[in-house]
Amino acid sequence: MKEIVVEATIESIPKVTAFVDEQLEQLECPMKTQMQVDMAIDELFSNIAYYAYNPETGSATVRVEVTENPLAVVITFIDNGVPYDPLAKEDPDITLSIEERGIGGLGIYMVKKTMDDVSYEYKDGQNILRIKKNI
């Protein structure tokens, strides 16, 4: 298990991505899978950066674990901000015409569709969001 603690701002996203990519490369993760994981990091960490401590700032922990049979990576995002379950949001209507289309909720929806498991819990004053991706 490896983890990184960073400031919960969007400027930290490249650092978190590089940290996770380093672990994925050691597992010889296919490029497409890696890009999907990087996209999920962008969606989830930007949510934390925008909402967890707003208007203050705080820190966030990102933990990477590898499980076997099947080989998978489990990434956990932890913050001490306001309780917020991004998964509770209703899925967006992806059949709307361009004029009716908004972008709200699309990021989380993309994460749900591309990861093998996504879960959220609020425990001991922490938002704990976990994604799992088979490699």
Place this chain on the structure above:
Amino acid sequence: MTITKNTENGMLTLALEGRLDTNTAPELEKEIGEDLTVDVQTLILDLKDLEYISSAGLRVLLASQKKMNKQGNMVIKNANDMIMDVFQVTGFIDILTIE
């Protein structure tokens, strides 16, 4: 992200390289805001060297498509597998013109 632009005869081509995400989408938004004048009839986004796209990038594509619907057309070219999946999953495949 690197944006390479080329304009000729009312056709603006923006070639994107790198990642179109929370941190880089504002760069594309700014570029399009500056370059997408009324004389642009065709906007081509060449994604050959774009690695991935997140919803922040989709937001800019949606706004650009809406703008181009009023003055011409927009075409997405050379999107990789991961990006095509994103277009598919989000239904963007039906609202964008993808070659």
